[in-house]
Amino acid sequence: MIELEGLTKRFGTTTAVDHLSFRIRPGVVTGFLGPNGAGKSTTMRMMLDLDNPTSGTVRVYGKHYRDLSEPLKHVGALLDAKAMHGGRSAYNNLLCLAQSNRIPRQRVDEVLDLVGLTAVAKKKSKGFSLGMSQRLGIASALLGDPEILMFDEPVNGLDPEGILWIRNLMKGLAAEGRTIFVSSHLMSEMALTADHLVVIGQGKLLADLPMADFIQQNSRSYVRLRSPQQERLKDLLHEAGINVVSVPATGTLEIDGVSAEQLGELAARHQIVLHELSPQRASLEEAFMRMTADSVEYHAHAPGMAADNPARPADVPAWGAAHTATRKAGE
Amino acid sequence: MAFTAVLQSEWTKIRTVASTSWTLALVFLVTVGFAALFSATFDPNRLDAAQRATFDPTATSLSSMELGQLAMIVFGVLVVSTEYSTGMIRTSLAAVPRREHFLLGKMAVATALALAVGLLTSFASFFLTQALLGDLGIGIGEENVLRAVTGAGLYLALLALFCMGVAAMLRSSVAAISVLVPFFLIVSNLLVGFEATRTVGQYLPSNAGGRIMQVVPHAFDSPETPYGPWGGFGIMVLWTLAAVLGGYAVLRKRDA
Missing domain, CATH: 3.40.50.300 (P-loop containing nucleotide triphosphate hydrolases)
Structure with missing residues (x-):
């Protein structure tokens, strides 16, 4: 070998x-x-x-x-x-x-x-x-x-x-x-x-x-929810013991480990209007780009950005074989 | 790794590219063609007394080597440098990673081929021109003639090998040819032409190695040399050895 x-x-x-x-x-x-x-x-x-x-x-x-x-x-x-x-x-x-x-x-x-x-x-x-x-x-x-x-x-x-x-x-x-x-x-x-x-x-x-x-580490799947009654929905999910992450930028909620079906039924039981209920999967390409973002030789810069301010996610986790991926939603 | 396998491989390489046949055909055609031209138009009445005394019919056959050798330089360079210009070198070295086997195999095959073409050229040139010179011609059995004609073939083979070494050092067809052609065509002759630089010029590869082709030492007013025919050839062997070792050192040291 x-x-x-x-x-x-x-x-x-x-x-x-x-x-x-x-x-x-x-x-x-x-x-x-x-x-x-x-x-x-x-x-x-x-x-x-x-x-x-x-x-x-x-x-x-x-x-x-x-x-x-x-x-x-x-x-x-x-x-x-x-x-x-x-x-x-x-x-x-x-x-x-x-x-x-x-x-x-x-x-x-x-x-x-x-x-x-x-x-x-x-x-x-x-x-x-x-x-x-x-x-x-x-x-x-x-x-x-x-x-x-x-x-x-x-x-x-x-x-x-x-x-x-x-x-x-x-x-x-x-x-x-x-x-x-x-x-x-x-x-x-x-x-x-x-x-x-x-x-x-x-x-x-x-x-x-x-x-x-x-x-497994990088393709975390989750469900994205969007609702005009977001605060009520959040309380409801908390009561049900479901962990919720708010993403203020898009005005959505992201939920791990619960199926879209279960979430849809839960919302229906409490008559909450949903504008979006979609299963999501983080792409491997994104995970790879985050992994190597620090080490890319030539960064493309957005127009008007300072040269020493490369366009990359603000938070780059340390990677390695033993690393367990955590997606920093909402950052 | 069997060295014979490398030889076989290099033989396939050399016989399957067009540059081999056109460069070697040019060596033959230019040398024999110009020798025939010189001897067919040769007029002994135009020689002065000194030239007449030192007239060397063998030199008439072999002086066109001066031009024919240029094609041999190109042959020697291309055998090595096309490996680099085409990128083949990386494929070649992945197949034969031992640098000494690769280089030695290539040089052995190409030098053997150059020797065969060199001898064919020198003997064809000799017999054709001697026939054209008629009464002024000389037989191959005369003193030193066989040595001179065989030596011309050896000279061409050694020249090719020298150029392979230089090409292995420079790794580029253009660089190697633009160094070697002016060097053999102009610099060597120029340095020998002037009294002040003659002693240096005489030790250059073509001037020293060319001595083996002379039957009459001072034919056509050529200057006296501090070495004999084989001594001169030995000097060229040393030059060639240096070029080959230099090429090997570069091949070993540099990234492919």
Whole structure:
């Protein structure tokens, strides 16, 4: 398996990756999440021994990547779809990689077929669209039939069909019991594919937890109530022993742990008019943005705002694997 | 990792890009073409007494190397630098993470190919021009001629390797070509041309390495050298070794 220990990369005075330590668990899809510029690509390049860490180590099956004999048979990676020689055909680009790791020639045909590039196998890869280049990159990752697969932002720039194809491919590979490490800056994308989450911001580890835990902690569901008789409704709910949070900004009440049906019936029994009765679910994207708000490299500022006053929620909780989310309603 | 696998892979890489065939074809065509042109239009009556005394028919065959070598420089540079310009280097190093295997494999395959093309070029150039020179021509069996013609092929191979080393240091086609072409075409000749800088110029790779192609030491008024043909070649080997080690150091140290 892959283990990172105190992995650090500095470019001049900028620390791109800051003492990163985590393990990639076997047989599951691990989502590697972080805003743009968080250090995801740099980390992945160091995992493949392309960039030299300033300090710290990466071990693949207990070894340095450099010491793996025929590494493509252990780790397949798609870091940059365009990292091929455009003047060479798709087939020959894959053939030279296969030969370097003593992978049989017929495997080249197999992976080309798998990614649907057989028809253009003899064409020079510089004429390929981004989607086709991405498929070629994935073919190169699959060449050695590796147990571990790494993808850096594989859906970036793809059309919906391409995104769906990659998503299904990853699910299929995971179902075969392979270990998949995939980076993204989109929480929504990860929620669909990942079993485990590693979140970084400004090169630092922010969270390392199962996806299910993240969802449970962050997707608190509640019911929103709006009524012209709000004070009466509040008293009523208090009498019933139900905890209520007022949100003055929107003039609504938010209630945890009681179903919309129960609340509707309670209001009806006391003849209280309701203007709104809606079940709500906090989005994972919001939770992720709150988690990384402190560490986003470039904040977008609302017009007229001071540069040192980044637009982000006023209260940012401290996050970690053990953290229990509390939504600060009404703030 | 088996080194033979890396060699096979690099051979596939080199034979499947267009730049290999056009650069190497140019080496052959330019060298042989200009040599044929020189010898077909050669008029011995225009030589003065000194030139006549030191006339070197072999040099007539090989002097066009001066131009043909430019294509060999481009070949040597592109073999290495296209890995960087295309981004292939990251894919290549993920497949062959041991930098010494990667670089050595690439250089071995490309140098062997350059040697084959170099020898083909020098022998074709020699036999064609000697036939064109007619009575003034010389046989391959004459003293030092075989050494000079073989040496020309060796020179081209070594030049390609030197350029691969420089390209590995500079990691850019444009940077490497714009340093190397003026260096071999202008700087080397200029430094040898002036009395004051001659001693320095003689130790530059092309001037030292080129000595192996001379059969008659002072043919066409060429200056005296402090080294023999193999001594000069040895100096060029040292230059090449330095370039290769420099390229390896950069490959190891810098991020891909």
